[in-house]
Amino acid sequence: MEKKIYILAGGPPENVPDLAPYAEDKRAAWAGVDRGVLHLLKQGIIPEMAFGDFDSVNQEEWDWINRKLEHIRKFQPEKDETDMELALMWAISQDPDVIRIFGATGGRLDHAFTNVLLLVHEKALQFKGKIEMIDRQNLVEMFLPGTYTIEKMDAYPYVSFLPLTEEVEGIFLTGFKYPLENRHIVRGTTLCVSNELIRDFGTFSFSSGILMMVRSHD
Known part of the structure; x- marks a missing residue:
């Protein structure tokens, strides 16, 4: 249990x-x-x-x-x-x-x-x-490098990824309105803000850094 x-x-x-x-x-x-x-x-x-x-x-x-x-x-x-x-x-x-x-x-x-x-x-x-x-209005989680699957949530339709370390490398987003493939983001940039899942499940992965995921609604 x-x-x-x-x-x-x-x-x-x-x-x-x-x-x-x-x-x-x-x-x-x-x-x-x-x-x-x-x-x-x-x-x-x-x-x-x-x-x-x-x-x-x-x-x-x-x-x-x-x-x-x-x-x-x-x-x-x-x-x-x-x-x-x-x-x-x-x-x-x-x-x-x-x-x-x-x-x-x-x-x-x-x-x-x-x-x-x-x-x-x-x-x-x-x-x-x-x-x-x-x-x-929000649900917040932190992630270390790896591959993760998340489920679409009607209560929190918007999904943002924010780097908590100086740089987060090798980001892939699949099943999102704005997919990414092997992108690097640095702290303070807004590339991964306010995305949305277009399928029941989506996958994100990255190779280095710490990533904060914020799921939100208006």
């Missing part, structure tokens, strides 16, 4: 997708990060783990969290890692097949960029399962 861990961070609730379909997945364990714990409880989801300094909740909310949860890892605000990093490293250590992160984008740009860049943390890149960062 596939093992999944879903993490809700404390980003703006209006940027979080409807969690009800994910909550129905009985194979998934939930973790909350700081104010994300509160949002989970308000939706009737009891996380197995909670992480944070909880400086974003008031005393009444903190008391409620304490009553509802058994496993809380509370940290001092002054620390080297962000609450989200601590939660992600815990999730990776549980060796699931899939990690999905919600509530990690929107609001402050420094928080959003930091959370996205956690997907290229050494431990995240070495992780053998899948890590997805999802909000109401």
